[in-house]
Amino acid sequence: MSVKYWGDPVSQPCRTIEFVLKKLDVEYENNMVVLFKETRTEEYKKIHPKQNIPLIEHDGTKIWESNTQCRYLLDTFEGDEDLLPRSDLKARAKIDALLDWCGNSVRPSLTGGLKKILLNVKFFDHPEPTEEEKKECMDSMHQIFAEIEGYTGEHDFLANDKMSIADVQIYNEVMLAKACLSLTFEDYPNLEKWLERMAEDTIIKELDDVMLARLKELS
Secondary structure (H helix, E strand, O other): OOEEEEEOOOOHHHHHHHHHHHHHOOOEEEEEOOOOOHHHOHHHHHHOOOOOOOEEEEOOEEEOOHHHHHHHHHHHOOOOOOOOOOOOHHHHHHHHHHHHHHHHHHHHHHHHHHHHHHHHHHHHOOOOOOHHHHHHHHHHHHHHHHHHHHHHHHOOOOOOOOOOHHHHHHHHHHHHHHHHHOOOOOOOHHHHHHHHHHOOOHHHHHHHHHHHHHHHHHO
16 A cells, blocks of 8 residues: 555544545545554664654555645645645635644634643643633634634634535534543534534544544543
């Protein structure tokens, strides 16, 4: 197989890469690397010195950083241009900007907050955060939810009325926070409808179910 993949579906960006591979119908070697456990091993360090996931390899070249992996796979295997345009650079720029926003703002706020509130305590023996620290994390999350509410009030998905890879990446961030912190979104009706539209995709739904099963294993 020309494509190899290392990841764990409990990880948000891993689910995005699995979505892309499945959507492209690319045959690939799927290597499960358990987050927080096998990612720390010397064995995995030999494969990927940074020891993070997801990791892909194509024709002998290893590629990390999930946004880069998305762009590479969708460009190389000529994926649906609704997911990531190639011929319309202005449309492409909107998706790229949202992917950058995910990396620069969405993930630091949602996953960063989730780590401080829950994951660092559970997996890294950190002390329980104070109520003030929890509130600060939740305030940052709600700022992101409010921004998504604004985007999805203008059209069905974040960039336009078609699902893009930026929707998938950001959806996965929101869904893990929702699942781990039992979040509800009554105050964000557009965001709620967007989540429902995203879950209509059969691959998204399949990966959501796998994520929830992995969370049960970790609990």
